[in-house]
Amino acid sequence: MDKQDNTLHQLSQMYGLQTAYRDAEGHRRPASNESLLAALQALGAPLARLADVPGALRQRRLELWQRCCEPVAVAWEDRPVHIELRLPVRLSNSQANCRLEMENGETQEWTCDLTLLPTVEETTMEGVHYQVKQLPLPGRAPLGYHQFTIVMPGLTCQTMLIAAPQKAYLPPKEAMERLWGVFIPLYALRSEHSWAAGDVADLRQLLSWTQSLGGSIVGTLPLLAAFLDEPFSPSPYSPASRLFWNEFYLDIAAVPELKLCTEAQDLLNSAAFQEELTVLRQSPYADYRRGMVAKRRILELLARCCTSLPDRAAELRSWTSAHPAAQDYARFRASMEKQHQVWPQWPHQMRNGKLQHGDYKPSDELYHLYVQWLAKDQLHALSCQARRRGTGLYLDLPLGVHQAGYDVWREQQAFALEAQCGAPPDQLNTNGQNWEFPPLHPEGIRQQGYRYYIATLRHHMQHAGILRLDHIMSLHRLFWIPRGLTARDGVYVKYRAEEFYAILALESHRHQTLLVGEDLGTVPPAVRASMSRHKLYRMHILPFELGRLTRKGPNLPPPRSLAALNTHDMPTFATYWQQENRRSRLRLSRFLFRRGWLPAPTAHPSQALVGCLQHLAASRARIMLINLEDLWLETSPQNVPGTTQEYPNWQRKARHDIEDFTRQPGVLNTLRSINLLRKRKIFRKV
The missing domain is CATH 3.20.20.80 (Glycosidases)
Structure with a gap:
């Protein structure tokens, strides 16, 4: 694979494309460059031809690192919940105000010292140093769709939190009925x-x-x-x-x-x-x-x-x-x-x-x-x-x-x-x-x-x-x-x-x-x-x-x-x-x-x-x-x-x-x- 193809594959994977798949007979079927380019365009990637791929890759990386938190997170009822924050280092040592608005109308508010949160990853993009921090949520949220908001100096981020049971519904007598x-x-x-x-x-x-x-x-x-x-x-x-x-x-x-x-x-x-x-x-x-x-x-x-x-x-x-x-x-x-x-x-x-x-x-x-x-x-x-x-x-x-x-x-x-x-x-x-x-x-x-x-x-x-x-x-x-x-x-x-x-x-x-x-x-x-x-x-x-x-x-x-x-x-x-x-x-x-x-x-x-x-x-x-x-x-x-x-x-x-x-x-x-x-x-x- 040449450098151009490798860059295209990197961009494809960052948008969630599979660059190859196994067919019904188990054979590996690679996607063509034409197919990958067309699928990337359908997903909204900013490119029109193969020559645009390096610029689109750079923009995608920056876009993902500038995304403070994911738009959706899952909180399984039997597990502790963490919100992953991607922050420029200037903010990763600041104070933040957190707010969790429950589906039932109740709210929880607290202040968080971001300095104390564990850092799980870091990188430098376009001259800016970023850190990934894990923010634990207090207690267990009731089942439902909730809105989490974090406010930092000059930056506000929101995530929809899905608090859900691990298992789908099963009737009470499910194990005994056929x-x-x-x-x-x-x-x-x-x-x-x-x-x-x-x-x-x-x-x-x-x-x-x-x-x-x-x-x-x-x-x-x-x-x-x-x-x-x-x-x-x-x-x-x-x-x-x-x-x-x-x-x-x-x-x-x-x-x-x-x-x-x-x-x-x-x-x-x-x-x-x-x-x-x-x-x-x-x-x-x-x-x-x-x-x-x-x-x-x-x-x-x-x-x-x-x-x-x-x-x-x-x-x-x-x-x-x-x-x-x-x-x-x-x-x-x-x-x-x-x-x-x-x-x-x-x-x-x-x-x-x-x-x-x-x-x-x-x-x-x-x-x-x-x-x-x-x-x-x-x-x-x-x-x-x-x-x-x-x-x-x-x-x-x-x-x-x-x-x-x-x-x-x-x-x-x-x-x-x-x-x-x-x-x-x-x-x-x-x-x-x-x-x-x-x-x-x-x-x-x-x-x-x-x-x-x-x-x-x-x-x-x-x-x-x-x-x-x-x-x-x-x-x-x-x-x-x-x-x-x-x-x-x-x-x-x-x-x-x-x-x-x-x-x-x-x-x-x-x-x-x-x-x-x-x-x-x-x-x-x-x-x-x-x-x-x-x-x-x-x-x-x-x-x-x-x-x-x-x-x-x-x-x-x-x-x-x-x-x-x-x-x-x-x-x-x-x-x-x-x-x-x-x-x-x-x-x-x-x-x-x-x-x-x-x-x-x-x-x-x-x-x-x-x-x-x-x-x-x-x-x-x-x-x-x-x-x-x-x-x-x-x-x-x-x-x-x-x-x-x-x-x-x-x-x-x-x-x-x-x-x-x-x-x-x-x-x-x-x-x-x-x-x-x-x-x-x-x-x-x-």
Whole structure:
């Protein structure tokens, strides 16, 4: 490596870039100079070409040494806390006033003689001698988000202190319970009463049925706000916002205004509207555009009716006052509809977050505000039902948000707008993957005290008994694809994992939500070690374990794991069984026979399915999730990664409606056998 490359690598490492990574096969993949330069620019480094690197390196070093203290620090509840101070030597021997403002409003103030603090490092930069000192905080701060301020002669520094438990929330009976539940995307859950897709009423019916069989969990894909017109992006993993819900899933029949709004009733009961609902209901695919048009026609009438009902209008005003972000979101969506453009194409003032009344129609603002109010109420009622008789809803927090979405517009400092997220090339995707949404900026989110990230967690945890965290590796590092480059040229960018885990632990305890990290694929050992240390559940997907099947059979699920046969990104069990070679099927079949889950080795998919489910049900995994579509041997996937127009991703409805499959003897018998195995005591020490 020549001197120029070495300097570039030093600068990259100071910005948290990995200059090389190990691919899925264990090969070392160095990043090119072009990729590193582009990633540095996306991070905000002051350079345009390779010749600028020495100056940028000098500036970065000076910037870090002039940073008196980090913007965020973690205080684990069982450890003493130190704030690290970087000070010019002229200040390191002075007196300082310290102030700790607690989240609960209490304050602590004290005076510190910096001379007495231990020096742990020192250097000279640009003729100035710096020392690193460790400042201990007195006592133990209560759990929460606190603000530490230190005032020295001519210098004031602040740090957000996250005081958090070391471990994420675990239910009191966690070590003694082995839970199970069912999974299906809500758009795929069809019923006799649903419109273009399943809705909250269908999810409520599925929850009641699952609980009646002894299950305690119902899981689905993200239910977040989406662009279902222009731009059109129905993927639950590219939402319009991670802070608001998708009104596409509202249960219209449960809206209080429907009983009082004659105009909405007349439209709903009209022959033409009912004919439209019949077409939408009978389609094998969720028609998001057409279905949203139909639902919005009714909801707009109900919103207008709400404003004429004194009590309901007062409730809406009160909720709006308590949730100003909801009104901000409503105005954003209304502005998009009036401008007919995504926000990066708006006029300068609007693009930078300032909306005025003439930028949107008040009726559109009312609609978006009203549907978020309804969604909050309907999901709250559903989550209460789930928690009364079980662990609660199993919700999914996606990794990213649509690049034209509300979150990116409102929280531009929190995102790296000149890059996109993705995955490096592997055996299945030789060109890599570009997920086409901007990554969180590792320093931008720290400078804002993780405000946006905390808000996304609270939005989900207020309703989730279990929350799946998509791509858990992103807490440690994320694959960036700088603008203009391909996924083959991406670079891994590091994040402050400890700070993420502290926030997750704190928020999970506050909401009593168990956390499951999606740790599938090529995951560095340090990630799973951190998950174990902080008590996040892993995912155990059986087909991934069968690739290294030994004579003893597949690896057993860890106790703190969610066990399943597949995910939404994988083939269904029936397809997997068809595609697996004869030898592998026979080895698995013999293993299931030896364990007593099959009466005899078999190649029949339905028998193998039941055997695999019983194998997982009898395991020590404390959560088991069953894909409902596997129970009738569905072969079509819900999503084929790497495809866009080639396959109707996120659209296919289930082959059977809820009135049908809840009465099928095969489905009922399989779930009853799983319930018996899950309730059976395991006498081995967990």
